[in-house]
Amino acid sequence: MKHNAASMLKFRLISRCGNHARYLLASDLVELLGVSRATAYRMIAEQRLTPLQREMLELKIFGLIPGWDGWQIEPGALVDPQGYRYTVGEIMGIPYLKALKSG
Numbered sequence: 001m002k003h004n005a006a007s008m009l010k011f012r013l014i015s016r017c018g019n020h021a022r023y024l025l026a027s028d029l030v031e032l033l034g035v036s037r038a039t040a041y042r043m044i045a046e047q048r049l050t051p052l053q054r055e056m057l058e059l060k061i062f063g064l065i066p067g068w069d070g071w072q073i074e075p076g077a078l079v080d081p082q083g084y085r086y087t088v089g090e091i092m093g094i095p096y097l098k099a100l101k102s103g
Contacts, residue, residue, distance in 0.1 A: 011044045013057055017069065020062040032060055 010023040024032075026040035033053055035043070043049065049057070058064040063073040070081025077085040 009044045012047060015058055015062055015064055022061055032057060
């Protein structure tokens with residue numbers, strides 16, 4: 001399979017915290033952000049994102065939550081900055097524990 005030079009260009013995404021990095025193809029940007037192919041190639045050429053696009057990619061690719069520094073979403077869990085994993089059941093039980101404590 002032969003590729004042209006433009007199809008091999010990549011966008012270098014580095015998380016704001018600097019702990020995560022990934023290279024994205026134009027097809028990745030099209031799929032993840034819903035932009036046109038022309039826009040994806042322009043983003044690659046300029047190596048720039050809007051703040052909203054960065055937040056969307058950091059959430060979708062790295063599981064990073066805007067405004068929750070150090071927290072991460074993984075399949076079936078929320079991970080705190082120290083690495084402790086909270087399952088869906090544990091999170092859903094918080095209101096019950098609060099009610100027990102106050103009651």
